[in-house]
Every structure is written in structure tokens, then in C-alpha cells.
Amino acid sequence: MQKGIIWRALLAVFAIFIAVVYLIPSLPVYERLSGWAKRILPQNKIHLGLDLRGGIHLVLDVDVDKAVENHLDRILDELRHDMRKNRIRYRGMKRDGLKGINILLMRREDLKRLEDIIKRQYPDFKIEKRDNTLILRLLAEARNRIVNMAVDQALETIRNRVDQFGVSEPDIRKQQKNTILVQLPGIKDPRRAIKLIGKTALLEFKLVDDEHSVTEALRGRIPPGDEILYQMKIDPGTGKVTKIPFLLKKRTMLTGEYITDARVQIDPRTNEPYVLLSFDSRGARIFARITGENIKKRLAIVLDKKVYSAPVIQDRIAGGRAQITGAFTMEEAHDLAIVLRAGALPAPVKVIEERTVGPSLGRDSIEKGIKATIIGGIVVTLFMAIYYNLAGIIADLALMLNIIFIMSGLALFGATLTLPGIAGIILTIGMAVDANVLIFERIREELRLGKGAIAAIETGYGRAFVTILDANVTTLIAALVLFQFGTGPIRGFAVTLSIGIVASMFTAIFITRIIFDYLYVLKGMKKVRI
Amino acid sequence: MEFIKPGINIDFIGKRKIAFFLSGSLIAITLFLLLWQGPRYGVDFTGGVVIQVRFDKRKSIQEIRNALKPVHLDDSIIQEFKESGISEYLIRVRKTNINLAGIHDKVKDALEARFGKGVDIRRVEMVGPKIGKELKQKALFAIFYSILFIAIYISGRFEMKWVMSIIMALALSVVVYAASSFGVKVTWLIFIAMILTLGLCWYLRLGYALGAIIALIHDVTITIGAFLITQKEISLAIVAALLTIVGYSLNDTIIVFDRIRENLRKSRKQPFALIINRSINETLSRTVLTSSTTLFVLLALFFLGGNVIHDFAFAMLIGIVVGTYSSIFVASPILLVWEKGFGTT
Numbered sequence: 051m052q053k054g055i056i057w058r059a060l061l062a063v064f065a066i067f068i069a070v071v072y073l074i075p076s077l078p079v080y081e082r083l084s085g086w087a088k089r090i091l092p093q094n095k096i097h098l099g100l101d102l103r104g105g106i107h108l109v110l111d112v113d114v115d116k117a118v119e120n121h122l123d124r125i126l127d128e129l130r131h132d133m134r135k136n137r138i139r140y141r142g143m144k145r146d147g148l149k150g151i152n153i154l155l156m157r158r159e160d161l162k163r164l165e166d167i168i169k170r171q172y173p174d175f176k177i178e179k180r181d182n183t184l185i186l187r188l189l190a191e192a193r194n195r196i197v198n199m200a201v202d203q204a205l206e207t208i209r210n211r212v213d214q215f216g217v218s219e220p221d222i223r224k225q226q227k228n229t230i231l232v233q234l235p236g237i238k239d240p241r242r243a244i245k246l247i248g249k250t251a252l253l254e255f256k257l258v259d260d261e262h263s264v265t266e267a268l269r270g271r272i273p274p275g276d277e278i279l280y281q282m283k284i285d286p287g288t289g290k291v292t293k294i295p296f297l298l299k300k301r302t303m304l305t306g307e308y309i310t311d312a313r314v315q316i317d318p319r320t321n322e323p324y325v326l327l328s329f330d331s332r333g334a335r336i337f338a339r340i341t342g343e344n345i346k347k348r349l350a351i352v353l354d355k356k357v358y359s360a361p362v363i364q365d366r367i368a369g370g371r372a373q374i375t376g377a378f379t380m381e382e383a384h385d386l387a388i389v390l391r392a393g394a395l396p397a398p399v400k401v402i403e404e405r406t407v408g409p410s411l412g413r414d415s416i417e418k419g420i421k422a423t424i425i426g427g428i429v430v431t432l433f434m435a436i437y438y439n440l441a442g443i444i445a446d447l448a449l450m451l452n453i454i455f456i457m458s459g460l461a462l463f464g465a466t467l468t469l470p471g472i473a474g475i476i477l478t479i480g481m482a483v484d485a486n487v488l489i490f491e492r493i494r495e496e497l498r499l500g501k502g503a504i505a506a507i508e509t510g511y512g513r514a515f516v517t518i519l520d521a522n523v524t525t526l527i528a529a530l531v532l533f534q535f536g537t538g539p540i541r542g543f544a545v546t547l548s549i550g551i552v553a554s555m556f557t558a559i560f561i562t563r564i565i566f567d568y569l570y571v572l573k574g575m576k577k578v579r580i
Numbered sequence: 581m582e583f584i585k586p587g588i589n590i591d592f593i594g595k596r597k598i599a600f601f602l603s604g605s606l607i608a609i610t611l612f613l614l615l616w617q618g619p620r621y622g623v624d625f626t627g628g629v630v631i632q633v634r635f636d637k638r639k640s641i642q643e644i645r646n647a648l649k650p651v652h653l654d655d656s657i658i659q660e661f662k663e664s665g666i667s668e669y670l671i672r673v674r675k676t677n678i679n680l681a682g683i684h685d686k687v688k689d690a691l692e693a694r695f696g697k698g699v700d701i702r703r704v705e706m707v708g709p710k711i712g713k714e715l716k717q718k719a720l721f722a723i724f725y726s727i728l729f730i731a732i733y734i735s736g737r738f739e740m741k742w743v744m745s746i747i748m749a750l751a752l753s754v755v756v757y758a759a760s761s762f763g764v765k766v767t768w769l770i771f772i773a774m775i776l777t778l779g780l781c782w783y784l785r786l787g788y789a790l791g792a793i794i795a796l797i798h799d800v801t802i803t804i805g806a807f808l809i810t811q812k813e814i815s816l817a818i819v820a821a822l823l824t825i826v827g828y829s830l831n832d833t834i835i836v837f838d839r840i841r842e843n844l845r846k847s848r849k850q851p852f853a854l855i856i857n858r859s860i861n862e863t864l865s866r867t868v869l870t871s872s873t874t875l876f877v878l879l880a881l882f883f884l885g886g887n888v889i890h891d892f893a894f895a896m897l898i899g900i901v902v903g904t905y906s907s908i909f910v911a912s913p914i915l916l917v918w919e920k921g922f923g924t925t
Contacts, residue, residue, distance in 0.1 A: 101888070109711060111708075111710075240684075240701075240704070241684065241685060241688065244681075244684075248681070400681065400708075401680075401681035401706070401708075402681075402707075402708035402710060402711050403706065403707050403708060403711045404681065404684065404704060404705070404706040405703075405704070405705050405706070406684070406701070406703065406704040406705075407702070407703050408700065408701060408702045408703060410634075410700065410702060411632070411702040411703050411888075414663070414664070414886060415886055415888060415889075418884055418885050418886040418889075419885060419886075419889075421884050422877075422880045422881045422883075422884040422885045423880075425880045425884060426876060426877030426878075426879075426880035426881065427877075429876045429877070429880065430873045430876055430877060433872075433873060433876070434873075436581060437581045437583075437869070438581075439581075469888055469889055470817055470820060470889070470892065472885075472889075473881060473885070473889055473892060473893070476877045476878075476880065476881050476885075477824070477874070477877065477878070477896065479877050480870075480873045480874035480875075480876065480877035480878065481828070481831075481870070481873075481874055483870070483873050484831075484866075484870040484873075484874075487866050487869045487870050487873075488835070488866055488870075491863075491865050491866045491869075494586070495586070495862070498586055513842075516838070517834070517835055517838045517839075520737060520834045520838065521830070521831040521832075521834050521835055522831070523733060523737075524730055524733065524734075524826075524827050524830040524831055524834065525824070525827030525828065525830075525831055526827075527726060527729045527730055527733060527827065528726050528730070528823045528824060528826050528827035529823075529824075529827065531722050531725050531726040531729065531823065532722060532726075532820055532823050532824075534722070534725075535718045535719065535721055535722035535725070536718075536722070536816070536820060537715070537718075537816070539817070540816055540817065540819075540820045543817075543820050544820070547824065
């Protein structure tokens with residue numbers, strides 16, 4: 051017996067020691083420790099959830115259909131080019147929804163040649179022939195590849211933007227069903243961050259069609275190969291938005307993919323910020339050619355289908371630089387530079403879930419959570435001490451240890467403490483004493499039957515143990531199911547509840563028993579004060 | 581110190597008719613409300629937007645509504661509540677046929693245009709309809725699986741009939757799988773699973789499991805009823821609370837059942853009703869004590885924990901009270917009814 055208790059005590063002390071070691075990095079004390087202490091201690095800290103720190107949680111849905119559409123359109127352009135090169139004439143070719151491309155040829159003899167070209171250069175398609183028509187069907191695995199690539203690329207682009215925006219500890223992850231999870235803790239201006247992340251940022255340079263009239267086009271007579279896009283002019287005084295229509299050539303002369311740098315500059319004449327773009331050598335060559343070939347015409351700068359400006363080309367521009375003006379605020383110009391540097395999203399994204407918690411609410415929640423925990427804890431502690439006397443104080447000790455174990459468990463597993471998680475801890479405080487209540491009630495019963503202290507404690511623990519185990523397993527089942535199906539904050543609740551249940555078994559049964567054994571077996575106390 | 585004197589002998593079983601009547605009518609009210617008005621789901625499940633906002637000066641709800649008129653959101657539900665003595669407002673937009681992602685912007689702009697800079701957007705929750713549907717599915721499946729696992733655990737652990745419980749689990753899984761492949765809605769799946777579990781418990785002579793499961797269905801139903809009556813919204817956090825209640829309710833029930841089995845072994849001669857009643861009385865002190873410590877901390881959470889956690893604490897409070905009541909007045913008497921019906925336990 052005596053030997054047993056020493057081993058058990060050692061185990062308990064060891065467990066408590068480990069728990070404290072893991073808890074320290076999460077405490078304010080940690081910051082004041084010297085360098086060597088920080089090196090020895092584990093790095094794991096309790097993470098605070100967004101609901102406590104403040105921040106945004108976004109789920110973005112990548113419009114993968116649009117990505118497939120873009121991909122097919124690109125191939126359509128390339129095919130057209132290849133056919134011209136090989137002198138294959140066609141009557142018509144168009145994208146058939148998301149299924150593929152249909153090509154109607156002039157001459158039947160070309161069918162075989164075109165088929166060979168496609169087989170060689172575009173292996174992503176299954177080819178069907180019908181009279182003079184070649185029907186290209188996008189293969190399922192190719193489609194999946196395009197979709198996956200679009201999502202990966204979107205992920206990468208968003209990560210770049212967030213990095214440049216400057217957020218500490220962002221969490222950006224791919225999820226199922228082509229969605230991306232973005233969690234940004236401690237953001238001060240959530241609206242700005244959401245705009246920055248969600249912008250497609252597709253930059254295009256298009257020529258303005260000055261040969262046809264815009265008014266005619268607005269009446270529905272749009273010349274072939276043209277489109278109408280608008281410029282948004284915001285009156286700084288009234289905030290009223292006016293839409294100015296532009297008739298543009300549909301063909302994109304240059305896109306933002308050749309941009310190497312984008313930065314904010316201030317126009318000394320108007321004192322307004324603008325964004326200066328630099329192209330790589332290939333982009334610069336294209337830009338020089340376009341500007342050289344179209345002097346005195348207007349070149350529209352279009353971002354996400356909105357016209358920003360349409361200056362007249364005065365001369366060939368060789369340096370590979372362009373600027374976007376458009377009455378920006380400093381902030382807008384800064385964010386635009388970021389998205390242009392980080393590149394366009396391969397497909398538009400849509401925010402399908404947003405949970406924003408302002409920093410003030412997060413602080414309030416922590417404060418209130420701690421207050422509720424302390425007050426609940428004090429009431430329970432006092433209650434146990436009064437009701438069960440010495441035994442109650444032992445149970446209270448177990449309760450304190452239990453809370454330490456939960457906290458260090460959270461740090462150890464790198465789990466996140468959320469507001470429902472705090473609720474889980476509070477609940478555990480209420481329920482953790484249950485094990486001790488069961489044991490103490492049993493001991494009281496045994497004492498009433500006339501048993502001695504040691505025997506009563508022995509049977510009390512023995513009988514209560516199975517019941518405690520049974521009762522806790524059911525709560526544990528519920529907690530595990532919750533963890534499996536829950537999201538974010540709810541998972542935090544499931545985690546604290548689970549750790550709390552396991553920890554309470556250890557503290558309320560194992561540790562209290564050591565103290566009882568010490569007092570009554572080793573020290574030979576006679577009267578059980580319970 | 582003792583609240584409950586040892587040797588106390590309250591005739592709980594004798595009052596089972598009153599208890600059955602009370603429980604029955606509470607459940608009937610819940611079912612009636614459920615069918616008649618339906619539950620109010622939070623944005624987690626319906627999709628929509630909730631915005632919590634604080635102003636530097638107190639505003640009337642009508643003022644806020646007027647401010648939202650230019651952006652056509654004046655049909656939102658606006659609620660005022662006090663947080664540490666300061667008025668805050670919840671603006672709920674329940675439409676889902678508009679661009680939800682833009683609402684945060686619109687509301688902030690509209691409020692700032694009207695009230696100036698003293699507008700503090702404290703919290704925004706926007707859930708698209710697609711996500712809402714997914715979350716609902718997930719929540720329902722969570723409820724379903726917890727019922728399944730717990731049913732297996734109780735029947736196995738309690739009756740020492742692990743084989744039976746595995747048969748039950750298999751039967752349940754097969755039926756549910758078949759039903760779900762026919763496209764049955766999850767709500768009905770849960771209903772089917774519940775009926776089937778009860779039926780199987782009955783058929784396989786799993787009396788304790790039957791009592792425990794009826795008690796937990798009873799607790800969860802009445803807690804939902806409390807939400808229906810108070811017109812509170814059922815959100816993801818509430819589902820978490822319901823599952824915790826499931827765990828807690830069983831916890832209580834198991835402790836009484838454990839004592840019944842122990843007493844049965846000790847005195848086989850005594851009538852079953854007497855043994856049940858004695859067991860309840862013997863564990864009464866523990867039941868009352870644990871429930872009260874749990875209630876204390878939940879009351880602390882309810883009054884001090886702040887608005888975000890308020891409804892969660894409310895659900896747990898109701899659940900603990902009902903769970904305590906049901907382990908005394910519902911679960912054990914059902915054992916007796918069962919025993920009378922079959923003569924075996």
C-alpha cells in the first residue's frame with residue numbers, strides 16, 4: 051500500500067509538472083521569461099479562436115465553370131490561329147457551353163488534317179465527326195485538372211494578396227467542393243480585406259471603337275466584335291454614381307499577366323494617387339507594338355469589366371510602363387497595386403460564408419467568459435467545501451488541477467479556444483465535481499453502514515468508479531460526434547468538453563484518491579470529515 | 581452538511597402517472613408548435629445575414645429602420661439588447677435571393693450615411709443558402725449519429741448484450757442507408773432511426789436502453805419546445821447544446837440505472853417497483869447536488885457570459901433541469917412499465 055501510493059503520487063506530480071510546463075507559454079508570464087527559459091519550454095500555445103481575437107472567417111466559392119469556360123475560350127483562340135497557319139478554312143467555330151468546341155469546316159478534305167492537329171496538340175478532347183463538323187468534347191479528367199488548377203491558383207493568388215496586405219497568422223486552406231477557407235485574425239478593417247481577397251483583378255487593355263457610335267450600340271445595334279463596358283464616375287460631393295458607356299473592341303490586346311510590378315504614385319499636378327505598372331520584356335514588346343500600331347486611337351484600361359480610363363495613344367510606348375488613373379483614394383490605389391502584383395484570380399470567387407467579429411467584441415467575450423468562469427468556479431468551490439468539509443476541499447483541489455489540465459491540453463494539441471470552448475470549460479467545472487459527488491455520497495453511505503474510514507473510502511471509490519466511467523463515456527460520445535460534424539467554434543466546444551471529461555476522471559478519481567490514502571492510510575486519520 | 585437526509589423515501593414511482601401526464605403534455609405542446617409554427621432557425625441553417633452593431637448614442641429601432649430604407653433593407657428584423665449597460669442592436673436580413681456578400685457593406689454605408697462615424701459593426705454572420713443547407717445536414721447527421729452510438733453503447737454496456745446491440749446497429753445502418761439512397765430527407769431519417777431504435781429495443785428486450793433513450797428524446801424534445809415557446813432561434817451552437825444535453829441526460833439516467841441493477845442483485849425477492857424507488861432515493865442526493873453545481877455555473881454563464889453565448893446557456897439550463905427530472909420521473913418508471921409488460925428485465 052505504502053509503495054503503491056508513492057508511485058501514484060510520483061505519477062500525479064509528473065503529470066501536473068508536464069501540464070504546467072505546457073501551460074506556461076500561454077500565460078502572460080511567458081513574455082517576461084529570459085531567453086534560455088523560452089528555449090527549454092515547449093512552443094505550443096493556446097490559440098484563440100476568431101470569435102475571441104476578432105477577425106474574419108470567409109468561405110469562398112471558386113466559380114470553376116467560369117474557369118472551364120475561360121480555358122475553352124483560350125483554346126478556341128489558339129485553334130483559330132493554328133487553322134489560319136495551316137490554311138484550314140472554317141464556316142464557324144464556337145464553344146459549346148462547358149462541353150467543348152464545335153468547328154464547322156468549309157471543305158470536307160480538311161477534316162482529317164484538322165483531326166491530326168488536334169490529336170497532336172490538344173489531347174484533352176475526344177473527337178467526334180459529323181458531316182463537315184468536328185465536335186470536340188472536353189474529357190472528364192481534363193476538366194477535373196482544369197478545375198483543380200483553378201482552385202489551386204486562386205488559393206495561391208489569395209495567399210499572395212494576404213501576405214502583401216500584412217496579416218499575422220492567416221489561415222488559408224482549400225476545402226471540399228472547390229471552396230477556399232480564409233481566416234484572418236485581428237483585422238481592423240474587415241470590409242477592405244474582403245474586397246481585396248474577392249477581387250478577380252482581371253486587367254485588360256482594349257481598343258475603343260471610335261468608328262461606330264456608342265448611342266447606336268446602346269440601342270441594341272452592337273457592331274460585331276464589339277462590346278459595351280461602363281466607367282463608373284463617383285461624384286465626390288454627392289456620392290452619386292454615373293455610368294459612362296464605352297464601345298470597345300471585344301478583343302483583348304494585353305492582360306495583366308505580364309505585370310512584374312505595380313506601385314502607387316502621386317500625380318504632382320492633381321495630387322491624386324495612381325497605379326504605375328511595369329511589364330516584363332514580353333509584355334513591354336506587346337505594349338510597344340499595340341501603341342505603335344494604334345496612334346491617335348484610344349486604349350481603354352479595363353479592370354474586372356469596368357473601364358478605368360481610356361487615354362488617347364499619343365506615341366509608341368516602349369519602356370513597358372503604363373498607369374491606371376481613376377480618382378482613387380490612397381487606400382484604394384494601394385489595394386489595387388497589391389492585387390495587380392499578386393495577379394488575377396483564374397476565375398471569379400464568391401463569398402458564401404462570412405463571419406466577422408470586431409476586435410472590441412472579441413475582447414468583451416474573453417472578459418465575460420473569464421468572469422463567468424471565475425464566478426461559477428467560486429460558487430462551486432465554496433459549495434463543495436461547505437457541503438463536504440475536508441473532502442470537499444480535496445475535490446476543489448482536483449477541480450483546479452482539472453482546469454490546468456484542460457488549458458495545457460489545449461496547448462499540447464494546438465487546439466483553438468473559442469467562446470463555446472469557454473462555455474465547455476465552465477460546464478466541465480459544473481460536471482467535473484460530479485465524479486467526486488458520486489464517490490463522496492458512496493463513502494457517506496458506507497460510513498453510515500458502520501464501516502471504518504479506510505474501508506469506506508475503499509468501497510466508495512470502487513463502487514463509484516464503474517458508474518463514473520459509464521456516465522462519462524456517453525458525454526464523450528456526444529462530444530466526439532460534435533467534433534466530427536461541427537465547424538469552427540463548435541469544434542472548440544467539443545474539444546474542451548472532451549479534454550475536460552478525460553482530465554476530470556484523472557483528477558477526480560486518481561488524484562483525490564492519493565490524497566485520501568495519504569491522510570487516512572499513511573497519516574492514520576480516523577474520522578472521515580465528509 | 582446534508583440537504584437530503586439519508587433514508588429518505590419519497591414515493592417517486594407512485595407519482596409516475598402525474599409525471600407521465602406532465603411530460604406527455606409538454607411533448608404534445610412541443611409537437612403541436614413544431615407542426616403549427618415550425619422552429620425558427622438561425623442564419624446558420626436558413627442562410628442570411630446577422631449584423632450586430634453598437635452606436636455611440638442610443639438609437640430607436642425605428643430610426644435604424646429608416647436609415648436602412650435607402651438600401652431596401654428596412655424589412656429586416658431589428659432587435660435591441662443591453663450588453664454591459666450599453667444598447668446594441670441585431671439586424672437580421674433573412675432574404676437569400678439577393679447578393680448576401682454585399683449586405684455588410686450596404687448596411688454599414690447606410691448607417692454611417694445616417695448617423696455619422698459612431699457606428700461600430702461588432703459582428704457579422706453571413707451564411708449563403710448553400711452553406712446553410714450543408715450545415716443543416718451536418719447538424720442533423722450529428723444528432724442521428726449520436727443517437728445511434730449512444731443506443732449501441734447503452735444496450736451493450738447495460739444489458740451486457742453486445743451482440744444484440746451490434747445487430748441493432750447493423751439493422752439501423754441498413755435501414756438508414758437504404759432510406760438515404762432513396763433520397764429520404766434527413767429529418768425523416770432521424771425520425772425513422774428513432775422509431776426503429778425504440779422498436780428494436782422493445783423487440784430485443786433491451787429495457788434499460790429503452791428507458792434511457794426515451795428519456796433522452798424526452799429531454800431534447802422539451803428543450804426544443806422551450807425554444808419554440810420563447811421564439812428563440814435554433815443555431816449551430818444550440819445543436820451543440822442539444823447534443824451535450826443528450827450526454828448529460830444519459831449521465832443522470834445511467835447513474836440511477838446502475839443503482840437499480842446493483843440493488844436488484846442484492847435483493848431479488850423485493851418487488852421491482854420498490855427497488856426502483858429505493859434506488860432513486862439513494863441516488864437522489866447526488867442527482868440534486870450535481871445538477872445544482874451544474875446549474876450554478878450555467879446561471880453564471882447565462883447572466884454574465886454575454887449575448888453571443890446567451891441562448892446556448894439557456895438551452896443547457898433547460899436541458900439540465902429537464903434531464904434531472906426525467907432521470908427520476910421518466911426513465912426509471914418506464915423500466916417498471918416495461919417490466920409489467922414483459923415480466924422480465
